[in-house]
Amino acid sequence: MTRKILVLPGDGIGPEITAQASRVLAACQARGLDVEVEEAPVGGTAYDLEGSPLPESTLAKARAADAVLLGAVGGPKWDKLEDISKRPEKGLLGLRKELGLFGNLRPALLYPQLAEASSLKPELVSGLDIMIVRELTGGIYFGQPRGIEERDGQRVGYNTYVYSEAEIERIGRVAFEMAQKRAKKLCSVDKANVLEVTMLWREVMERLAPEYPDVELSHMYVDNAAMQLVRAPKQFDVVVTGNMFGDILSDAAAMLTGSIGMLPSASLNESGQGMYEPCHGSAPDIAGQNVANPLATILSVAMMLRYSLGEAALAERIEAAVGKVLDEGLRTADIAAEGERAVSTSEMGDAVLAAF
Amino acid sequence: MTRKILVLPGDGIGPEITAQASRVLAACQARGLDVEVEEAPVGGTAYDLEGSPLPESTLAKARAADAVLLGAVGGPKWDKLEDISKRPEKGLLGLRKELGLFGNLRPALLYPQLAEASSLKPELVSGLDIMIVRELTGGIYFGQPRGIEERDGQRVGYNTYVYSEAEIERIGRVAFEMAQKRAKKLCSVDKANVLEVTMLWREVMERLAPEYPDVELSHMYVDNAAMQLVRAPKQFDVVVTGNMFGDILSDAAAMLTGSIGMLPSASLNESGQGMYEPCHGSAPDIAGQNVANPLATILSVAMMLRYSLGEAALAERIEAAVGKVLDEGLRTADIAAEGERAVSTSEMGDAVLAAF
Numbered sequence: 001m002t003r004k005i006l007v008l009p010g011d012g013i014g015p016e017i018t019a020q021a022s023r024v025l026a027a028c029q030a031r032g033l034d035v036e037v038e039e040a041p042v043g044g045t046a047y048d049l050e051g052s053p054l055p056e057s058t059l060a061k062a063r064a065a066d067a068v069l070l071g072a073v074g075g076p077k078w079d080k081l082e083d084i085s086k087r088p089e090k091g092l093l094g095l096r097k098e099l100g101l102f103g104n105l106r107p108a109l110l111y112p113q114l115a116e117a118s119s120l121k122p123e124l125v126s127g128l129d130i131m132i133v134r135e136l137t138g139g140i141y142f143g144q145p146r147g148i149e150e151r152d153g154q155r156v157g158y159n160t161y162v163y164s165e166a167e168i169e170r171i172g173r174v175a176f177e178m179a180q181k182r183a184k185k186l187c188s189v190d191k192a193n194v195l196e197v198t199m200l201w202r203e204v205m206e207r208l209a210p211e212y213p214d215v216e217l218s219h220m221y222v223d224n225a226a227m228q229l230v231r232a233p234k235q236f237d238v239v240v241t242g243n244m245f246g247d248i249l250s251d252a253a254a255m256l257t258g259s260i261g262m263l264p265s266a267s268l269n270e271s272g273q274g275m276y277e278p279c280h281g282s283a284p285d286i287a288g289q290n291v292a293n294p295l296a297t298i299l300s301v302a303m304m305l306r307y308s309l310g311e312a313a314l315a316e317r318i319e320a321a322v323g324k325v326l327d328e329g330l331r332t333a334d335i336a337a338e339g340e341r342a343v344s345t346s347e348m349g350d351a352v353l354a355a356f
Numbered sequence: 357m358t359r360k361i362l363v364l365p366g367d368g369i370g371p372e373i374t375a376q377a378s379r380v381l382a383a384c385q386a387r388g389l390d391v392e393v394e395e396a397p398v399g400g401t402a403y404d405l406e407g408s409p410l411p412e413s414t415l416a417k418a419r420a421a422d423a424v425l426l427g428a429v430g431g432p433k434w435d436k437l438e439d440i441s442k443r444p445e446k447g448l449l450g451l452r453k454e455l456g457l458f459g460n461l462r463p464a465l466l467y468p469q470l471a472e473a474s475s476l477k478p479e480l481v482s483g484l485d486i487m488i489v490r491e492l493t494g495g496i497y498f499g500q501p502r503g504i505e506e507r508d509g510q511r512v513g514y515n516t517y518v519y520s521e522a523e524i525e526r527i528g529r530v531a532f533e534m535a536q537k538r539a540k541k542l543c544s545v546d547k548a549n550v551l552e553v554t555m556l557w558r559e560v561m562e563r564l565a566p567e568y569p570d571v572e573l574s575h576m577y578v579d580n581a582a583m584q585l586v587r588a589p590k591q592f593d594v595v596v597t598g599n600m601f602g603d604i605l606s607d608a609a610a611m612l613t614g615s616i617g618m619l620p621s622a623s624l625n626e627s628g629q630g631m632y633e634p635c636h637g638s639a640p641d642i643a644g645q646n647v648a649n650p651l652a653t654i655l656s657v658a659m660m661l662r663y664s665l666g667e668a669a670l671a672e673r674i675e676a677a678v679g680k681v682l683d684e685g686l687r688t689a690d691i692a693a694e695g696e697r698a699v700s701t702s703e704m705g706d707a708v709l710a711a712f
């Protein structure tokens with residue numbers, strides 16, 4: 001059965017990096033992967049074309065796809081849009097919500113070839129391999145009520161941080177299962193000493209724990225987790241947390257590797273359908289220059305093969321090819337050491353294809 | 357006029373470290389500082405004694421004081437208290453709220469003598485000097501409604517992230533004024549691409565900016581701020597943000613220095629009354645062993661002298677004394693390098709007094 005993949009290039013460097021990832025997908029097709037690949041607009045680009053960051057036709061194609069590959073959305077061009085429902089980010093948030101992509105997997109993996117790039121001392125990060133499991137369709141990102149309104153003669157802004165037991169349990173299971181496949185340590189991050197919503201979070205994680213007796217569950221307050229990531233990141237295996245804390249901690253963890261241009265991510269729903277995207281953003285400052293690092297997007301294709309298409313062998317081939325080009329010393333500007341020659345986006349794509 | 361200082365030792369290592377700070381206060385009195393010093397219980401200790409983490413008598417004394425010196429609150433002994441209004445943290449949060457201590461100043465300063473202690477590469481942190489200005493009496497910490505309740509047959513936890521224009525303006529002014537006294541750069545951290553409450557935050561910061569034309573205002577999303585703190589922390593001078601983001605970022609920033617046992621903090625209200633406390637917590641694992649680092653608490657006395665008592669000269673003397681003991685190579689266990697001899701809490705106090 002032919003599976004469907006939808007590529008959403010998006011804004012900024014999105015089109016350049018997804019172009020390289022699409023070449024890798026095509027190479028997989030040449031090796032027998034039976035997929036149909038389509039493209040559609042999203043984000044600011046979609047707003048410019050069709051007046052919406054998530055056009056109906058794009059959403060329909062995404063629903064029909066087995067997996068979505070997203071470049072990145074956003075840019076200064078759209079930051080001043082008065083109607084915030086039209087901002088590029090709303091395209092991304094809309095996709096997550098509409099497709100029910102509640103389980104966000106964000107690996108923070110240090111490539112040994114790039115150990116130098118970390119701002120931390122080498123002994124603290126060598127071998128770093130953390131998987132952050134972030135809840136992606138609930139919490140304060142989507143909570144109601146929300147808005148800005150006048151109260152007693154002045155404006156007040158408000159948002160609601162809310163989770164139900166079912167939402168917490170669902171992401172908890174993803175995290176426990178992930179821990180079972182890894183080093184069997186799960187750290188749940190909350191602020192249960194202050195926020196009721198995270199007291200419930202902690203309680204549900206505790207309740208699930210006996211079902212996963214091989215996993216060691218611990219809890220950490222979010223402020224301490226931010227400290228521990230800086231102090232001794234290798235203490236973590238799998239981290240599970242809500243949407244907002246996950247946004248912050250996964251970016252901090254990614255940056256520990258010093259090479260955020262290398263990190264893919266997956267966002268999954270209950271039926272295994274997924275959206276795959278690099279951890280980095282749309283980098284409007286370097287867009288269109290053929291200098292962006294396409295590897296995070298190429299590695300997102302590998303995640304897609306593994307998690308949504310059941311093609312672990314092909315996923316490993318891609319990861320091995322990326323390892324090989326790093327071994328050969330190829331570096332885009334973001335990961336090049338001082339004085340080292342940087343290759344272009346497309347040269348990096350060429351090299352991965354050659355190594356594939 | 358004799359000013360009043362209230363010392364709240366609190367829990368864990370609190371009593372040991374405030375004891376050393378009180379000796380420094382006494383030394384200031386011997387040099388002519390006209391203050392009356394009293395003590396009262398707070399936190400778990402107060403709960404054990406009087407059934408409340410913030411007894412009425414403690415609160416009354418705090419209100420009557422010109423400044424409060426707090427050790428730390430909390431510990432595993434009280435973590436399982438069913439009635440969360442009795443938890444030690446509620447004593448701290450109650451003091452902040454009741455005294456109106458909205459302006460929390462959290463310096464992240466790298467002591468050159470301790471540069472080795474940072475987990476970051478030396479060139480990235482040498483000379484690090486960031487001031488995080490955190491809003492402390494609003495935001496999601498205190499927002500209503502909040503709770504855990506049954507909806508459609510399952511429990512739901514919820515909290516409210518809310519700020520009024522007046523609250524934002526008030527902390528904004530503290531931050532702009534702080535920037536004027538420093539390197540004149542202010543970075544406001546929000547999540548304005550997702551949360552309405554922080555859209556209002558950003559708008560108010562923008563509105564204030566023209567009143568402080570010598571300060572360069574920038575904005576950063578909280579996820580990016582967490583990354584930038586790891587990547588290139590010296591780009592920051594003053595950072596202003598809300599209660600929750602400030603909790604996370606100030607701990608991450610403190611940990612960049614590698615010596616959180618050195619960092620004081622101040623929490624001020626509109627009339628300059630303040631509460632001063634170390635950034636670190638109650639460290640129950642080492643409580644009662646005379647090994648904790650008292651320097652953050654001693655430096656909190658210096659902040660108190662500067663911000664609430666108008667005694668900048670005495671503050672500088674304390675800071676100089678701390679610098680001197682570091683120069684002499686004295687280290688408590690938390691800041692001692694491997695193999696280096698560690699001094700005790702009271703020995704460190706002795707040394708500061710000798711250098712004072």
Ligand SMILES: CC(C)[C@H](C(=O)O)[C@@H](O)C(=O)O
Nearest residue numbers: 074089092093247549550579
């Ligand atoms: C673009 C933004 C809305 C998004 C988020 O906050 O989730 C991004 O930071 C991310 O982490 O994917």
Ligand SMILES: CC(C)[C@H](C(=O)O)[C@@H](O)C(=O)O
Nearest residue numbers: 193194223430445448449603
């Ligand atoms: C103890 C806790 C309630 C407190 C907070 O979250 O504000 C602490 O982490 C702090 O930063 O002072």
